[in-house]
Each structure stands twice: as structure tokens, then as C-alpha cells.
Amino acid sequence: MSILTFRGxxxxxxxxxxxxxxxxxxxxxxxxxxxxxxxxxxAPAVATVSVGDTVLRGQTIAQPxxxxxxxxxxxxxGTVSAIEPRPTGNGxxxxxxxxxxxxxxxxxxxxxxxxxWAQADAATLRDMVARAGIVGLGGAAFPSHVKLAPxxxxxxxxxxxxxxECEPWLTADHRxxxxxxxxxxxxxxxxxxxxGAPNGVIGIEANKPDALRAISQAAxxxxxxxxxxxVKYPQGGExxxxxxxxxRRVPQGKLPMxxxxxxxxxxxxxxxxxxxVDGRPLLERIVTVTGTAVSQPANYWVRxxxxxxxxxQHCQTELTPAGKLILGGPxxxxxxxxxxxxxxxxxxxxxVLQPKDATTRPASPCIRCGRCVDACPMFLxxxxxxxxxxxxxxxxxxxxxxxxxxxxxSCAHACPAHIPLVQLIRLAKADIHAAxxxxx
Amino acid sequence: xxxxxxxxxxxxxGSIGLVMSVLLSIGKRIFAVETDDRFDRLMDILPxxxxxxxxxxxxSGFAQGLIDGTAxxxxxxxxxxxxxxxxxxxxxVKLTPGEPMVAVVGCAGDHSAAPxxxxxxxxxxxxxxxAVAGGAKSCAYGCLGLGTCQTACVFDAITITDTGLAIIxxxxxxxxxxxxxxxxxxxxxxxxxxxxxxxxxxxPDKPKEVKAVCxxxxxxxxxxxxxxxxxxxxERLAVVSPEVKADIPASCALVCPxxxxxxxxxxxxxxWILDPAARRDFEQRQEAWKAEEKARKAAAREKKSASxxxxxxxxxxxxxxxxxxxxxxxxxxxxxx
Numbered sequence: 034m035s036i037l038t039f040r041g042x043x044x045x046x047x048x049x050x051x052x053x054x055x056x057x058x059x060x061x062x063x064x065x066x067x068x069x070x071x072x073x074x075x076a077p078a079v080a081t082v083s084v085g086d087t088v089l090r091g092q093t094i095a096q097p098x099x100x101x102x103x104x105x106x107x108x109x110x111g112t113v114s115a116i117e118p119r120p121t122g123n124g125x126x127x128x129x130x131x132x133x134x135x136x137x138x139x140x141x142x143x144x145x146x147x148x149x150w151a152q153a154d155a156a157t158l159r160d161m162v163a164r165a166g167i168v169g170l171g172g173a174a175f176p177s178h179v180k181l182a183p184x185x186x187x188x189x190x191x192x193x194x195x196x197x198e199c200e201p202w203l204t205a206d207h208r209x210x211x212x213x214x215x216x217x218x219x220x221x222x223x224x225x226x227x228x229g230a231p232n233g234v235i236g237i238e239a240n241k242p243d244a245l246r247a248i249s250q251a252a253x254x255x256x257x258x259x260x261x262x263x264v265k266y267p268q269g270g271e272x273x274x275x276x277x278x279x280x281r282r283v284p285q286g287k288l289p290m291x292x293x294x295x296x297x298x299x300x301x302x303x304x305x306x307x308x309x310v311d312g313r314p315l316l317e318r319i320v321t322v323t324g325t326a327v328s329q330p331a332n333y334w335v336r337x338x339x340x341x342x343x344x345x346q347h348c349q350t351e352l353t354p355a356g357k358l359i360l361g362g363p364x365x366x367x368x369x370x371x372x373x374x375x376x377x378x379x380x381x382x383x384x385v386l387q388p389k390d391a392t393t394r395p396a397s398p399c400i401r402c403g404r405c406v407d408a409c410p411m412f413l414x415x416x417x418x419x420x421x422x423x424x425x426x427x428x429x430x431x432x433x434x435x436x437x438x439x440x441x442x443s444c445a446h447a448c449p450a451h452i453p454l455v456q457l458i459r460l461a462k463a464d465i466h467a468a469x470x471x472x473x
Numbered sequence: 474x475x476x477x478x479x480x481x482x483x484x485x486x487g488s489i490g491l492v493m494s495v496l497l498s499i500g501k502r503i504f505a506v507e508t509d510d511r512f513d514r515l516m517d518i519l520p521x522x523x524x525x526x527x528x529x530x531x532x533s534g535f536a537q538g539l540i541d542g543t544a545x546x547x548x549x550x551x552x553x554x555x556x557x558x559x560x561x562x563x564x565x566v567k568l569t570p571g572e573p574m575v576a577v578v579g580c581a582g583d584h585s586a587a588p589x590x591x592x593x594x595x596x597x598x599x600x601x602x603x604a605v606a607g608g609a610k611s612c613a614y615g616c617l618g619l620g621t622c623q624t625a626c627v628f629d630a631i632t633i634t635d636t637g638l639a640i641i642x643x644x645x646x647x648x649x650x651x652x653x654x655x656x657x658x659x660x661x662x663x664x665x666x667x668x669x670x671x672x673x674x675x676x677p678d679k680p681k682e683v684k685a686v687c688x689x690x691x692x693x694x695x696x697x698x699x700x701x702x703x704x705x706x707x708e709r710l711a712v713v714s715p716e717v718k719a720d721i722p723a724s725c726a727l728v729c730p731x732x733x734x735x736x737x738x739x740x741x742x743x744x745w746i747l748d749p750a751a752r753r754d755f756e757q758r759q760e761a762w763k764a765e766e767k768a769r770k771a772a773a774r775e776k777k778s779a780s781x782x783x784x785x786x787x788x789x790x791x792x793x794x795x796x797x798x799x800x801x802x803x804x805x806x807x808x809x810x
Contacts, residue, residue: 124607355592369606370591393594456596459604 038263039273041410043443045201052204052323057332062109066338067119069129072377073168074175075101086113089141103176104166106314108336110139120374122360145312155227165308166315170300174379181227183290189228190293194221194302196237197269200362203382205319206299208332210244213303214251220302223309233257234278240264267441271296273410322348324385335376342372357391359384364442397450405444411437415444415454422461427468430461509540518559524627526550526649547571551647573666574648576641580616580660581673583636587612587687603657611686614676622652670721672711674733696728727762
């Protein structure tokens with residue numbers, strides 16, 4: 034099996050050995066769960082319960098607020114104690130449904146299609162995915178049913194399942210592929226069926242040979258191709274994955290579906306399997322809790338809405354103000370100022386670093402070494418974009434394709450002058466969007 | 474000295490020059506580019522700061538906009554009323570200049586009042602810091618103090634204190650609005666220049682939450698609104714109303730238990746923010762005012778009980794009844810402070 038790769042990228046320290054071998058344990062549900070109405074890209078969900086209502090585990094508590102939106106379900110049974118603004122991971126307050134857990138876990142009834150799902154038509158299956166509230170579980174949180182409904186003029190020939198898990202420290206997808214290999218493969222088959230795509234590919238980084246074995250075994254007897262990918266960040270980036278697996282290049286400003294491909298994360302595939310076969314909505318996800326300040330790192334099945342503080346308590350982790358708490362991985366995750374925020378659908382990891390690992394060196398002037406250019410997997414010139422951002426040269430930044438940047442952080446990681454290039458490019462992107470809004 | 478050749482050369486060159494100049498002056502008439510003389514006159518009177526406060530790219534853009542009729546003649550903030558009147562003269566319309574405005578940073582919570590809760594090490598830019606989980610400051614509405622507004626200000630009117638707070642110089646500020654547009658937290662707002670009192674807080678949260686994050690935040694106690702009708706409540710926030718036209722008494726600032734209300738007749742803004750002596754002086758004046766107020770209320774009460782003894786003095790009773798809400802307010806102010 035040859036190892037596939039893309040151009041550009043970096044080799045950060047992976048630090049996955051701390052949690053890679055730890056089997057996923059269910060985490061005890063807390064007394065109070067906070068479910069933000071906006072856990073996904075798109076319109077916020079609309080609450081369908083009111084304060085004081087009794088809810089069952091699995092019951093829908095919020096309906097999608099539009100086509101690009103996702104439903105939310107109660108991860109525990111109990112009562113709705115409040116619907117009010119609560120802190121979210123982006124630092125603002127956002128409307129959330131607060132559930133008081135009765136610790137009974139009385140479940141609502143589920144009706145899945147079982148193994149006969151292939152009899153159902155695409156619309157039925159897509160509707161089941163939508164009703165289950167599934168979003169991209171790799172971190173982007175884009176509602177999955179939207180990606181399963183391409184415009185009629187696009188033909189999708191290949192579905193890729195992203196098992197690269199290129200973010201350092203995280204092992205959530207790795208554990209899922211080991212523990213639920215059949216669900217991942219079955220999820221891919223369902224997605225292929227919905228999209229009418231003949232080819233299915235599962236890409237896994239070569240540093241997870243056990244996952245490669247488990248998935249290959251689960252995929253035997255099917256036409257699915259399991260490929261081994263080079264250990265390089267950002268191997269799991271959508272366009273990088275397509276480039277590595279299929280040697281197809283997604284043109285600038287276009288989507289994977291424009292080259293006949295749809296990419297889903299392993300977690301999403303498994304969730305789609307559960308939604309279609311068992312009829313179960315998305316109630317929990319695997320979260321890797323790790324980092325140098327975590328004394329008991331672990332992979333947990335965490336109910337959505339569980340406060341991060343509750344998770345950290347179980348891992349005996351103390352937060353120090355000088356340290357760092359990151360939701361997601363170290364490359365693309367967002368640093369937090371407190372743990373009073375809930376685990377949401379996109380929370381793939383909770384990373385807590387000690388102060389010595391969290392300090393960055395001050396930025397010095399660019400020496401034009403070009404390492405950021407070598408590292409950029411989108412073939413951009415990050416140092417130039419950074420200069421445009423700093424000088425607020427908006428049309429120039431736009432012309433230099435700032436909007437193509439996916440903020441993977443490879444340039445900032447490679448920069449010997451420690452220039453916060455991603456932050457600068459984000460400013461440029463915000464300026465471009467603001468200028469476009471002004472013109473309208 | 475002069476040979477024939479020299480004279481000939483001079484004559485030829487001279488006549489070429491003469492013919493050319495005649496041709497040029499005729500050509501100038503024929504091919505003249507129609508320009509509006511108002512453009513040059515406008516360019517002469519506009520401030521030339523190219524701040525963009527009018528929404529046009531620089532002063533020349535604005536002048537062209539005025540001639541094309543796409544620009545609002547009163548839209549030049551740095552020019553002030555004088556320039557507005559001159560624009561009116563050039564354009565042949567009568568303009569009443571708008572109220573002179575000044576930008577005010579609605580936050581007094583520096584590192585000592587609203588300490589950072591995290592160690593932000595990224596790009597020194599408020600917009601970038603705000604995007605990382607809302608910035609490191611305890612208060613989600615307060616000034617991040619990384620100086621993004623300072624870089625946007627072409628009039629050099631903004632300084633960032635060592636304690637992480639933006640301060641705007643009233644005299645240099647032209648109300649062009651560049652800082653207002655770039656501030657990720659919308660803390661900077663325009664106020665009429667004649668307003669001498671500003672509420673330096675925009676945190677609309679509940680009093681308990683405000684107190685938890687900042688020592689100088691507005692806690693919606695409403696005491697200031699009882700001192701003057703200029704101060705009104707905007708939900709959980711006291712604001713100086715732009716509609717009502719009346720002087721703001723000094724007591725508005727003195728009654729505030731949090732010291733959120735800044736009175737520029739008493740202190741310079743930089744002293745108020747940076748100099749502990751100003752705060753100490755304020756506290757002393759506050760104590761003195763409270764004692765004075767107490768004595769006044771006590772006298773009013775006495776007068777009231779005296780007038781009750783003579784029930785026929787109706788008008789007096791009325792004035793006392795009006796003073797009554799204030800009587801309740803003072804002790805509670807003492808209690809909260």
C-alpha cells in the first residue's frame with residue numbers, strides 16, 4: 034500500500050501516544066447540561082420546549098432554524114430549567130437550553146431502518162440524517178444533510194471519509210475507527226447510497242496502523258478503498274485529502290462537489306450509521322481530554338452540553354491562569370478563558386497545557402525566508418497576506434486570495450520570526466467581507 | 474559681436490516660439506477641459522486630512538461627491554461648523570452646521586478595575602484578540618487596550634494608557650468615526666461636544682455580573698437619573714440622553730456609587746483614568762456632597778413636618794412631596810457605596 038500525500042504542510046509534534054491506546058469510556062452525565070442553540074454553521078436552531086417541560090433522552094428539543102441548520106436533542110432525561118444566554122466557546126453569550134438531569138436516562142423510542150436501509154430512497158435517508166441533528170464532527174460543524182443534498186447539476190462520484198486526524202494530541206477519530214469500524218464503513222455505504230456515488234474511500238494517516246487494519250477488515254467484501262496517508266499536517270483538510278486520495282485539485286473558490294467529491298469525517302459517518310440503522314439522534318461524541326496539564330488523559334464519550342469544567346474535574350485537571358485551555362486541537366482549536374462552557378457537537382478535544390508549554394515567543398520582523406510559502410497547503414504567500422492585513426490593503430489581500438486561506442496554521446507554525454500570520458490573515462478576511470458588505 | 478547668423482537664429486527661434494504660443498493659446502480655448510471651479514475652491518477649504526470620515530476616499534473624493542450631489546454637505550466632521558458654512562457658500566445653499574461631536578471611549582475599566590482573566594499572547598490587535606474567545610479581559614464589553622483604534626486615528630487623538638485603556642483627546646478628535654468603525658466591541662461612540670458628563674460603561678449585563686468583572690461598571694442603580702432628566706436608563710445602563718437639552722448637574726457624577734460617571738468639568742480624562750489622586754479627590758467630594766445632601770433632606774423633612782402642623786399651606790406641601798423620592802435615594806446610595 035503506497036502512502037499518499039499533498040503538497041505543502043508541516044510536521045508538528047503529534048503527542049498522540051498519551052491517549053491513543055486508551056479505550057473510550059462513557060463520562061458520567063453532569064447535573065446540568067447547557068445546549069447552545071447555535072452549535073453548527075448556519076441559522077441557530079429554534080427551541081421547541083419551554084422552561085419546566087419534562088424531556089426524555091433523545092427527544093428533539095430544538096428544530097432546525099432553516100435549511101442550513103441542525104436539530105438538537107436532549108442527551109439526558111430531565112426538565113428544562115432555563116432557556117437563556119450562556120457563555121459559548123467564541124467568548125460571547127449565546128441562547129442555550131439548560132437541562133436539569135434527573136439521572137434516570139429514560140429514553141424515548143427510536144425507529145431505525147435496521148440493515149435494510151438500502152431499500153429506502155435517498156430523500157428518506159437524508160431526512161433521517163437531518164432529523165438526527167448531525168453536523169460535521171471533525172470540527173467544522175457544517176450540517177451534514179446539506180452536504181448530502183448537492184444541486185442536481187453536480188454528479189458526485191466519490192465519497193471520502195476523513196480518518197486522517199492530523200491535529201496533534203487528538204485521538205477521538207482514532208479510537209472511533211478502532212472501536213466502531215463497522216459503523217464507520219456502514220456510514221460511508223449509506224452516504225454513497227444517498228449521493229449515488231460509486232466510489233468510497235477512507236483515508237487514514239499511516240501513524241494509525243491499527244485503525245488501518247480495523248477499517249480494512251470491516252471493509253472487506255465491499256468496494257471501499259482504504260488508503261494510507263502520509264503523516265503530515267493538514268492531511269485532514271478537505272482539499273488536501275482530495276488531492277492526496279484522488280489527485281484532483283479543487284479550483285480556487287470552488288467546493289469539493291465541483292470535482293465530484295464529498296468528504297465526511299469518520300465521526301460523522303458513524304453518527305449517520307446510527308441515525309439511519311438505529312434511528313438514534315446525535316446525543317454524545319468522543320472527546321479527547323489531554324495536554325501537559327492533564328494528569329489523567331482520556332478519551333470519553335461525552336454527552337453534548339456537558340460543561341468543560343465537569344469533564345476536567347473527572348480528569349483531575351486544575352486550570353491555572355497562565356496555562357492554556359483549548360477546545361479542539363492545538364492547530365485550529367480556540368483558546369478559552371474559562372471552563373464554564375459546554376462541550377458541543379464540534380468539540381473533538383479538550384487540551385490543557387501548562388504555562389511553560391503555552392507561552393509563545395514575541396514576534397520579530399519577517400526575514401523573508403519563505404518557510405510560510407513552503408508550508409502553505411493552499412499555495413498562498415502568507416507573509417504577503419500578513420503585510421496586506423497589517424496595512425489594511427484590502428483589495429490587494431483579496432487579489433492575493435486571502436479568502437482561500439483555511440486558517441490551518443501551518444504558516445504560523447513554520448515562521449521562525451513567530452509572526453501570528455493566521456491572526457493577521459483572519460483580519461484581512463474580515464476586512465474583505467466587511468468591504469463587500471459595504472458595497473452591497 | 475552679433476553676427477548675422479546669431480541674429481538669424483534668434484529670429485527663427487523667436488518666431489517659432491511666437492507661433493507656437495499663439496497656437497497653444499488657441500488650442501487651449503478649443504480643447505479646454507470643462508472643470509468646475511467649485512472643485513478647486515472646495516479643495517482649498519477642506520481640511521486635507523483625508524480621514525475618510527465623510528465616507529469618500531479622501532478630501533478630493535468628497536469635493537467631487539459634493540459637486541456630483543452624492544455627498545452630504547454636512548458630512549465633513551474634521552472641518553466642523555466653519556467648513557460646513559463655507560461649503561454652503563461655495564455650493565450656493567444655506568447650511569446649518571450639525572452639532573459638533575466628539576468620540577468617547579465608553580469604558581473606564583483598565584487593568585486595575587477590570588483585570589485580564591487570561592494571558593493573551595497573540596497579535597497586538599483588538600480585533601484579533603476579540604476573535605480569540607472574546608479577548609482576555611474579564612468584562613466582555615470593555616476596552617481591550619491593544620490600540621487598534623489608535624492606529625486607525627489619523628488625527629493622533631487616541632492614546633493607550635499603560636493600564637490598557639484607550640483615551641481620546643477631545644481637542645484633537647474630529648469625530649471622523651474611524652475608531653468607531655474599527656473597534657470590535659463598539660465601545661467608542663459619538664457624543665455632542667457640549668456634553669460635559671459621560672457614563673463610561675456600556676456593559677448591559679445584570680448588576681451582579683457587572684460587579685463581578687469590573688469595579689467601575691454601571692450597575693443600573695438609577696441614582697443618577699434622579700439627579701437630572703438628562704440621564705436616562707437604556708435597559709440596564711445609564712446613558713446621557715441626546716434629546717433633552719439641559720445642563721447636567723455635578724451631582725449626577727457624585728451620586729454614582731461605582732464612580733462610573735465622568736465629569737470633565739472636574740477632572741481631565743487622563744487624570745480620572747490614571748491618577749489615583751483624582752479618584753481620592755472624587756471620593757472626598759462624594760462624601761462631602763452626601764453629607765450636604767443629608768442635611769438638606771433633614772431640613773426639608775423638618776419643614777415638611779412643620780407645614781403639616783399648618784395644613785392650609787398647600788403649595789409648600791407640594792414642593793416637599795416632589796422632593797420625597799430623593800429623600801429615599803440618598804440613604805440607599807450610602808448603603809451601596
